[in-house]
Amino acid sequence: MIRPIRLLMIIMLTLLTGPMFSQDTVTLPDRAYGPDQTLCNGKKYTCFLPPGTTGHQYLLSPGFTAGTITIGGKQYPDVSINYDIFNQELLLKFTDESGAVNIIEVSKGWLDGFRLVNRDFRYFAGSKDPGFYQVLGQGPVQVLYYWRKNLNLVAAVGSSNYAFTSAVRDSYVSIGGKRSPFTSKRSLVNLFAPGQRQEIKNYIRRNRIRVNKATDEVIAELVTFIGKIQVK
Numbered sequence: 001m002i003r004p005i006r007l008l009m010i011i012m013l014t015l016l017t018g019p020m021f022s023q024d025t026v027t028l029p030d031r032a033y034g035p036d037q038t039l040c041n042g043k044k045y046t047c048f049l050p051p052g053t054t055g056h057q058y059l060l061s062p063g064f065t066a067g068t069i070t071i072g073g074k075q076y077p078d079v080s081i082n083y084d085i086f087n088q089e090l091l092l093k094f095t096d097e098s099g100a101v102n103i104i105e106v107s108k109g110w111l112d113g114f115r116l117v118n119r120d121f122r123y124f125a126g127s128k129d130p131g132f133y134q135v136l137g138q139g140p141v142q143v144l145y146y147w148r149k150n151l152n153l154v155a156a157v158g159s160s161n162y163a164f165t166s167a168v169r170d171s172y173v174s175i176g177g178k179r180s181p182f183t184s185k186r187s188l189v190n191l192f193a194p195g196q197r198q199e200i201k202n203y204i205r206r207n208r209i210r211v212n213k214a215t216d217e218v219i220a221e222l223v224t225f226i227g228k229i230q231v232k
Helices: 002-025 028-033 185-189 194-206 216-230
Strands: 042-044 065-071 074-084 089-095 101-106 111-116 119-124 131-136 141-148 151-153 162-164 168-175 178-182
Touching (some): 131 216
Antiparallel strands (some): 074 089, 089 101, 151 162
């Protein structure tokens, strides 16, 4: 009888100590956010470029920085992220339990958006122009920027190398959820009702706004002003 009892005690000790050991080997995202695996849901990031390619595929730089991801209404602050605008992927970098660094493409299934270097991005799903858009302004009217890059053959005789272009911005106005493109002050103003256009022109003139070169803060203030006109 002694041997079975001793064996039973060993089995019970193993079961009790197993979970205690596993708590020390969770990934860094788990330490921050508990058992929620939604954040780390995505495939491994790969980007194969032609040899000799110059430039990079990111919005700002190849370096990752602290930002916030929002998934299903839940915010995950202070995570290491970057934005590949060539492939239109939000990237998350983290260290797993073995100490290996992983970079994944965050799944778009429940992704609401993210904040990177004081810029807010929202993911728009649906069949019409889905993707990430930088959002400026709060209220019924917003300006949306869609950022992208092209990879072109270097324009030199005999060259076989490629280079990324600078970041290119496509501009839209969102009114009641409907996106409409604009390229100049005139095309922006013409998106609004005739009775509102003069007030918008006066505001732009009074504040000396150059629509295509204005800072994010200036454009956000402009669309906030337009939103107030909308609700008069």
